[in-house]
Amino acid sequence: MAERLAEDLWRLDIPLVGNPLKNLNSYLLTGERSLLIDTGFRQQSCREAMERQLAETHVDRDRLDIFCTHLHSDHTGLAPELIRPGCRIYIGEIDSPGVKNASDPSCWKRLYGEYVRDGFTQAEMEALWGDNPAQTAAPPWREGLYTELQDGAALHYGGRMLRCVLTLGHTPGHLCLYDPARRRLFCGDHVLFHITPNICRWQGVEDSLGDYLSSLDRTAALDTAELYPAHRAETGDLRQRTAELKAHHARRLEDTLRTVEKAPGLTAYQIAGRMRWSIRCRNWADFPLAQKFFAVGEALAHLDHLEAQGRVFRQEIHGKRVYFAGVGDKI
Numbered sequence: 001m002a003e004r005l006a007e008d009l010w011r012l013d014i015p016l017v018g019n020p021l022k023n024l025n026s027y028l029l030t031g032e033r034s035l036l037i038d039t040g041f042r043q044q045s046c047r048e049a050m051e052r053q054l055a056e057t058h059v060d061r062d063r064l065d066i067f068c069t070h071l072h073s074d075h076t077g078l079a080p081e082l083i084r085p086g087c088r089i090y091i092g093e094i095d096s097p098g099v100k101n102a103s104d105p106s107c108w109k110r111l112y113g114e115y116v117r118d119g120f121t122q123a124e125m126e127a128l129w130g131d132n133p134a135q136t137a138a139p140p141w142r143e144g145l146y147t148e149l150q151d152g153a154a155l156h157y158g159g160r161m162l163r164c165v166l167t168l169g170h171t172p173g174h175l176c177l178y179d180p181a182r183r184r185l186f187c188g189d190h191v192l193f194h195i196t197p198n199i200c201r202w203q204g205v206e207d208s209l210g211d212y213l214s215s216l217d218r219t220a221a222l223d224t225a226e227l228y229p230a231h232r233a234e235t236g237d238l239r240q241r242t243a244e245l246k247a248h249h250a251r252r253l254e255d256t257l258r259t260v261e262k263a264p265g266l267t268a269y270q271i272a273g274r275m276r277w278s279i280r281c282r283n284w285a286d287f288p289l290a291q292k293f294f295a296v297g298e299a300l301a302h303l304d305h306l307e308a309q310g311r312v313f314r315q316e317i318h319g320k321r322v323y324f325a326g327v328g329d330k331i
Helices: 044-057 096-102 105-117 122-128 208-220 238-262 268-274 289-308
Strands: 003-006 009-015 023-029 034-037 064-067 089-092 146-149 154-157 160-166 175-179 184-188 226-229 312-317 320-325
Touching: 009 044, 023 044, 023 226, 034 154, 089 096, 096 146, 105 122, 122 289, 160 208, 208 238, 208 289, 238 268, 238 289, 238 320, 268 289, 268 320, 289 312
Parallel strands: 034 064, 064 089, 089 146, 184 226
Antiparallel strands: 003 009, 009 023, 023 034, 154 160, 160 175, 175 184, 312 320
């Protein structure tokens, strides 16, 4: 059921069936022209929930634009089919190419090849091909469909100005929306409560985690009274949560470094298998394959950050990238 949070604001609870994230919080800002923030997967369960809850709000669909905080398919999947003629889909200019790539099988083939070099078997990557919602539930790409936004761009909805805030890290070009008059921050996956945002390696990005930590400092400086995250029901104080998230990654960095020091020459896949994760599995072997994919991506982001600090280095041996403590020649 759609939940009215304020006179001009609704929360639509979109279930992510079979996904550890459990749900997407899609926010609807209403007025003479309305704005829907994030959409859910391109899956029937998300589609039915979205259509039902939009109907409950009585929003004018012919005057409804869509803002996607970032490229992930649980935020973009339904956008092309929800949009009506004359309406816009907004996304950050840095993430826009990633939406296109998500619907291109050749891009996934290259990415999965990289993950084989980082420790997955070819058989695992072949099995993941039809089981990764980042790939299977992404929106189809159409040229000219998306309006690209830059950091600092202003949108006007509900009689208010909303400012785009570039928050690098979770994706290469994640955007939050900030309403300075009402001290609201629609933060997508940049800041979450109860769970931590996944920070992974992105092709073309040297240090995703370093970018994320800097972005946390940027949003912590905003004057906020209301924080609207994209997943789960929890919310809270931005500065306190920022400190918790930074402490979480500091612990994970030390955990990753200790693993490399104790067992040099491991792949990111093997290192991820020795890290601590908040998932109900007995051991690494029991992780669902899609969750292993995201866990290895996060391990890679932490290894990249340690490498940027000169604390680890990697080498390619027999077609696999492996890690050692200390400073080495970059590959």
